[in-house]
Amino acid sequence: MRNRNRLDNNSSEQARGSPHLLRLDVSKAAPPPSFFRCPISLEVMLSPVSLCTGVTYDRSSIQRWLDAGNTTCPATMQSLSSTELVPNLTLRRLIHLWSSSYTSSSHQYIPSSLSELARMLSDPTADEDYKLRLLSSDALRPSALASLFLAPETLDIGVTLVSLLLSLDLVDAERKRELVAALLSDLDATVAGLVAVFKGAEYSSSRVAAARVLEMLIAEERTAMAGKPVMVTELVRLIGESDGEAVDAGLRCLTRLVGAGRRMRAEMVRMGVIPALTNVMEREEVQIPAAAVENAMRVMVAAVGIGEGRAAFCAEAERNVAAVVGRMIKVGNEGREAAVGVLWRVCCCGGGDRRARKAAAVAKGGLGKILVVMQGDCSPLVRRMAVDLLRVFRATSKSSMTAAGYDSMTIHITPY
Known part of the structure; x- marks a missing residue:
């Protein structure tokens, strides 16, 4: 059987209810060594860094842990005498060598979850041919991505993936239009999903992704989106966040919405x-x-x-x-x-x-x-x-x- 990044019928049904990639044909894809995976995210580390306890984590995962006010090592629960993150250059080289050996051969590593797929697509060091192969996955079809907005457990990663694909130069304009059209085909569900992310996402990066998706939807169908004033409350809240990127993303949406007419502007003022x-x-x-x-x-x-x-x-x-x-x-x-x-x-x-x-x-x-x-x-x-x-x-x-x-x-x- 060919080692393709393709979902079978049963696994396609599972993807709509699970944040993990539906079972892929990985019969020729060797899994990464366990110590390549972050103890927090359980995914292959892109930027391994070590705490003073000697445990290595992916930088983005441990930084979120520390930013949340935690003062212990997640793996050992030891109190931290220092929160300095020291790059683990040796492990980083090993991961890079392993990754290169797979992306340059026919036995390419297949991501085991949607979140890992998103990380690999956003990795600037990843091989473009490898990314294009990942983009051919059935899990990234417009209809499959739109379906991720329907279930709470897949909502966050769905918004992240859609935002990523809409921003990637590797994704052609026609495919982006198809993706936006798929989201607009069930506008109520899409808006409900985006609002849920704005309200409940733990990290501002998820809300930024939601705002970027919303901006593309407004650009395509401003009149239809203007009929969803529930978004305005969340956008006004977003521009009040401390994260400058979140403020910028929220303002870009509001800038597009003000052209939708007097009723929309009145709603903004009211909010x-x-x-x-x-x-x-x-x-x-x-x-x-x-x-x-x-x-x-x-x-x-x-x-x-x-x-x-x-x-x-x-x-x-x-x-x-x-x-x-x-x-x-x-x-x-x-x-x-x-x-x-x-x-x-x-x-x-x-x-x-x-x-x-x-x-x-x-x-x-x-x-x-x-x-x-x-x-x-x-x-x-x-x-x-x-x-x-x-x-x-x-x-x-x-x-x-x-x-x-x-x-x-x-x-x-x-x-x-």
Whole structure:
């Protein structure tokens, strides 16, 4: 019998109820030595590291254990005098030699579980021909992957695999479209599965994977996805996480959803997107990528485009205006234009809100930053908005100085 990465009929049924790969034809595939497997994940280690107890683990597995607040060795339960992870270079070389000998021969090692399959497909050192052979597995057919969303025990690995395949350059565009179509064919089940991952996944990497799958679904069928407002709650929660990658993934989804119409934007505002976006802008630059902050600006300008959004923004005008002004120059041109749009909509649209105008007048470096945007490569519309904002800033500043007893006809613009 040929040593193919293929599932038989019985094993195909099992895959829908088990996170393990359905039985593969591995009659010629020698299993890896037991000490190549991580004591936590029980899978072949990609980056073996040793604790002070002398036990070796895969780096990703032991790092999650330590990040969870554990202070003992999982295998021996000894207290750790140090949490330093020392690379086990000898074992890493042995694993690499073993892996190379199989990926370069006809007797290739077949992953024994879906999670191990995902790890091998995402391994940048793995041979491309070997990956293509793994991709031919029946377990990775679009219908088989979509079925993993139906059972709680396969949901997490299903989302991980779908996210991985949608991002792999080795997977052609047609197959990606088929995969998205399979997920959209039972949209209720797919959305329910993604929401379950957002709510219950132990690690942020799973929620990031869910957001990436969701982004692809929105890109393909935004109208249909807009009819599933349950997602908004989880996306707003996601952009509040400490992990910058999770924040970026959530904002990418929200950026696509704001174009679905007024009802979707109103739902976002109702779910608290305004304070969540402000939190993103207030965080340290090293924590959040500039592209994520730019997306936050884009979502904010769409949110304040409706009355409910402006009301929510102006309820905490001083803080929200300060956050927008503070990041205005630290993003790309599109983000700067969105920032001007936010300020114009709360300060000028329909006469503006008194609280927002007052907050804008005292925002640190506000006038100078508006001038910088005007002098840059902005659109004619944004330039007109900036001119309106300058008038508002000056008028509000003069009123404030007169009320305070000042008699000056000039405004000194402090460089940001």
